[in-house]
Each structure stands twice: as structure tokens, then as C-alpha cells.
Amino acid sequence: MNLALFDLDHTLIPTDSDHEWGRFLVRLGVVDEETYRRKNDEFYGHYKAGTLDIQAFLKFALAPLAAHPRERLNAWRQQFMHEVIEPAITPQARALVYKHLDAGDLCAIVTATNSFVTAPIAAAFGIKHLIATEPATADGLAESAYTGEVFGIPSFREGKIARVEAWLKEQGARWQDFATTTFYSDSMNDLPLLAKVTEPIATNPDERLRHHAAAAGWRIMDLF
Structure with missing residues (x-):
């Protein structure tokens, strides 16, 4: 896998x-x-x-x-x-996701945006797993009132690695269990996780990431 x-x-x-x-x-x-x-x-x-x-x-x-x-x-x-x-969801983006889903890959969206906003977006792509910043609730239950605070580690920069590794543990998996590990991102803020995977793909990259990816020999994809 x-x-x-x-x-x-x-x-x-x-x-x-x-x-x-x-x-x-x-x-x-x-x-x-x-x-x-x-x-x-x-x-x-x-x-x-x-x-x-x-x-x-x-x-x-x-x-x-x-x-x-x-x-x-x-x-x-x-x-x-x-x-x-x-x-805003394009056919090109859907095709990219479906390529991985159809291949049987384990797929997840990993985003700094909070899960309240992004859960239905992940569902719209047919991606079951969402690793997002989690808003805290008053009693810890999913449908309870929000407190305005963050629960756990924000899914941002190095925090994305920590959150992905915790999620993989929940799946009974480790990085080394996969033949390839791929991460698609547009932003230099995601450099830690891009450097962690075996196949980093700078996708619609900002200027700094495009330059870094070219120097590192990473694949660059302009999806839009």
C-alpha cells in the first residue's frame, strides 16, 4: 500500500x-x-x-x-x-484524488484549517481521513458547543508531522510500512512534511516553494 x-x-x-x-x-x-x-x-x-x-x-x-x-x-x-x-473544486483536483483512491492508497487531507470548515470539503473529495486543526468543545464531545480554544496540536508546520504520525498509529501503521509516501502541497509552510515523505510534490507552489523544489529536484505540478 x-x-x-x-x-x-x-x-x-x-x-x-x-x-x-x-x-x-x-x-x-x-x-x-x-x-x-x-x-x-x-x-x-x-x-x-x-x-x-x-x-x-x-x-x-x-x-x-x-x-x-x-x-x-x-x-x-x-x-x-x-x-x-x-x-471552486476543479475536475483536475478530483482526478488527482481519484487516481490515488482508485489505486487503493491510504489517503488523507492534512490541513492547518480547522476541521469544522474542512470536514465537508474532505467529504466532497471522497477522502475519509482528515487531519486538521481541531477546535475544542465544552465537554469534549464532537457536537457540543465550541470554546474558541484549540484541542491538541495544531496541524501546522512541524505539527503536521506529529498529527500524521499519531493518525498512522491509530491506523496501526508506520511510515516504513508504505512502498511510497507522497505529499502534495503549495506552501513553504509545509516544508517539514514535504521533506519527510519519499515523494514530495510541490503543487501549484508559491514562489519560494517552487524555487526550493526545483533546487531539490522535487516534482512540480501545476494542477490549476
């Missing part, structure tokens, strides 16, 4: 689901437009520059989840999927 890992934002979808969710909340009028838009764009800029303070960002990004009941959040998420995400 082979292992295929996919980053999500700008890798499988040509947008950033975390940033777009923030913009969606602004359009709904459920957050202060001027302040939230400014902070959302500021954090996104830090992410692209590789200077993001993940804890500060998550405190900002998860706060709206704690401010509203789950029923309302779920309705907004369904609308977000319909209006923003589903139109």
Missing part, C-alpha cells in the same frame, strides 16, 4: 478555505466587517510570508465558532460549501 497526503488550500482547491470562511462571515454580517476583514487579511498575509503566529491566528479564527450555536454554524457552513467551495 502507498500513502497519499494532500494539503487543501491552494493545493486541492484554488483558494484558502480559512480566509474565505472569514470573508463569508463578514458577508453574513455576523462579525464586525472593518475589524474582522482587516485582521483576516493581515493573518493571511503572514501565512503567505511564512511568519504566521498560529496560536494568535487560531484565537482569532475560532472565536466566531464559540459565539454561535452549532445548529446555526452548521447552516452557515452548508451555505458556505454551496456558494464558495463547491464551485
Whole structure:
């Protein structure tokens, strides 16, 4: 068996689901437009520059989840999927995922974006396993109210390796059990996990990752 890992934002979808969710909340009028838009764009800029303070960002990004009941959040998420995400999923991205699924590879999306936003996106691709940043709930139950805090290790930079290894352990597997391990990503923020796998593939890479991948002899894929 082979292992295929996919980053999500700008890798499988040509947008950033975390940033777009923030913009969606602004359009709904459920957050202060001027302040939230400014902070959302500021954090996104830090992410692209590789200077993001993940804890500060998550405190900002998860706060709206704690401010509203789950029923309302779920309705907004369904609308977000319909209006923003589903139109952005391309045939090329689906074909890439299906190639691995049809081959019987063990597949997972590994993303820094929180699981509330990304769970239905993984489902839309037919990928069973999602390794995402987990928002904490009041009593630890999946459908309980969110607290605005993070549960466990954020799935970001080196944290992606820790989270993948914990997930592999749950599957009764180790890195060395696979003939090949592949990771698709667009971002230099994912350099630790890209360097960990046997087949790193810079996918729609940002300028810094494209340069690094070319120098390292990694495969470069422009999916979109």
C-alpha cells in the first residue's frame, strides 16, 4: 500500500478555505466587517510570508465558532460549501484524488484549517481521513458547543508531522510500512512534511516553494 497526503488550500482547491470562511462571515454580517476583514487579511498575509503566529491566528479564527450555536454554524457552513467551495473544486483536483483512491492508497487531507470548515470539503473529495486543526468543545464531545480554544496540536508546520504520525498509529501503521509516501502541497509552510515523505510534490507552489523544489529536484505540478 502507498500513502497519499494532500494539503487543501491552494493545493486541492484554488483558494484558502480559512480566509474565505472569514470573508463569508463578514458577508453574513455576523462579525464586525472593518475589524474582522482587516485582521483576516493581515493573518493571511503572514501565512503567505511564512511568519504566521498560529496560536494568535487560531484565537482569532475560532472565536466566531464559540459565539454561535452549532445548529446555526452548521447552516452557515452548508451555505458556505454551496456558494464558495463547491464551485471552486476543479475536475483536475478530483482526478488527482481519484487516481490515488482508485489505486487503493491510504489517503488523507492534512490541513492547518480547522476541521469544522474542512470536514465537508474532505467529504466532497471522497477522502475519509482528515487531519486538521481541531477546535475544542465544552465537554469534549464532537457536537457540543465550541470554546474558541484549540484541542491538541495544531496541524501546522512541524505539527503536521506529529498529527500524521499519531493518525498512522491509530491506523496501526508506520511510515516504513508504505512502498511510497507522497505529499502534495503549495506552501513553504509545509516544508517539514514535504521533506519527510519519499515523494514530495510541490503543487501549484508559491514562489519560494517552487524555487526550493526545483533546487531539490522535487516534482512540480501545476494542477490549476
